[in-house]
Amino acid sequence: MMRLTVLPALLLAAFLGYFPTAHTEDLKVVRIASVATNVGGKTVYAGSASLVVNGAFPEELRKQGIKVEWVPAAMASVGPVINEGFASGKIDFGIYGDLPPIILNASKPTVQLVAPWGTTSNSYLVVPKNSTAKSIKDLKGKKIALHRGRPWELAFSNLLQSEGLTFKDFKIVNVNPQVGAAALASGTVDGFFSLFDSYILEDRGVGKIIWSTKTAPVDWKLMGGVWARNDFVKQNPEITQAIVTAYLKSVHWVAQDENKETYIREYSNKIYPESVNRREYDQDNVSWRQRWSPLYDVALQEHYRKAVAYAQASGLTRTQADVQQMLNPHFVATALKELKLEGFWTPN
Template structure:
């Protein structure tokens, strides 16, 4: 009988790996595993076909479905619209209708704000830049020039952390600006119409530049690596505790996908076939160009100092800004055990170098 397993990104609780060497014990263990694993991820409708964000689609090509099929488990992908990823995934985790989820950093922190629910079991790397855009005719050159001005920013989304870093580094507070809380689509339109003085978002900033209605005055390309948008595969704590071997199989497939994408020989294929699903290829390429982080390290799944510092800052910011009411134990949020074992099994322990936090200031 085919079994299905639910897969969803959740907060991390450190658990020991269970090694089963007895064949009968392994069969018994598999028999007790769920029949379906549900994994939530950002999805798009491209020419009538559902496509998933970035490297998530690669996982099916690196053996996840086949590996779980051996255990009698089936993967069910749960699509989440880009405009409302955080709320959709958080609600699904809270209701236990998903087991894993691939999404950014701030939403799962908010989810864990009341109690530990999910953990990061496989980081996707430092793959996301964010941009501060002003109207094409604006005289603003820095964040300081926007004090007291209207800035479109979708609160609670991963890129809010980078914006907060920029604001704090320059000696300001969010209250020094008139934050207009709208999603990226509305924010982009607001900038184009002159309804706001600036817009903070992702690579869609280049679309505004191409249309001649906006110009980029700052981005995380020259910021420290820990300012990048970070996230990855999050798993429900109770799922990880109950099914550590199944969690390991899923994480290992994600690490295989990271490894494939990180190789220079596969860069062009990734850019053309996976990264350019929604944005024009020219936009995608510019988002990856002239970055302080190398192509290989953009896919690093390591729980290195850059990642730890990023989540320390993110959890502190969430608490200070009122997004959560309690402090979060970083040790419950980040679980490196599964990645460590996957890297060892795949002989990739030295493929990625730990990130040193250094960049142009």
């Protein structure tokens, strides 16, 4: 989101110390963690968080006398950082992908998905520019850089299974995306599996994309969303509802075709050039509107069912997380009704 990258003790202590302690008895602050990076000396949030970090969340909660504190999690370690924040009770919400919360819940039910973010990201297989490989089969026995325990590992597993392959057919190099990209550029590995940062490698003339989830089944795409700590939801259902409703307001706006250009120019991932973001959205088998769907539909349920089973089968968890406990559609259903958006998205 398990064999995650193990943080050195001092670095982990620094992360733990960063999360301020939450007090739910007299709620004055809600703490929300999400992936972020430093761009030009400023903390920039990526993905769905970019829509709401300065907008709907703070405004809705300010009306109730509650302040929102955003907690940035570095891209290279977002899963372990947010999981630790949840486990220690020091954050209330986290916006991140599927595998980390599955791993967290496998040991103890801790969080629940209160608002899915849809199918907002694809996964890509990249090879060196001069490679003759045209498919995953051509890389059998070769080195592939893949960050284990991250959401796109599920897509990689699905790809292997669809071709009758397993992890044992490859030499998996478990490194974060930044290191994986550098390894591909230097020729240290024969393939690299990641997200749309893969287009950067094409732009630099060192790599080429030979496969992506753009043409794969919908439940192969990266899924995640707004996760909430179970204890917080139980103690603060009204605040949870306010946050989900605010989130859906923002998502409804961006999902409208007439707002697509504005989103790409002003809100989409500022870490990469606009041209990279545009290519991620182009020629996808999911429409722009459906890309942002918060519905707990068949595709989402199948995705999590497979993900939970995969986490155990691959050794990422010892036991299976409870899928039904993790997926809580109540808040989205209430928000859709309140906002009169019940027919805006269609189930996949």
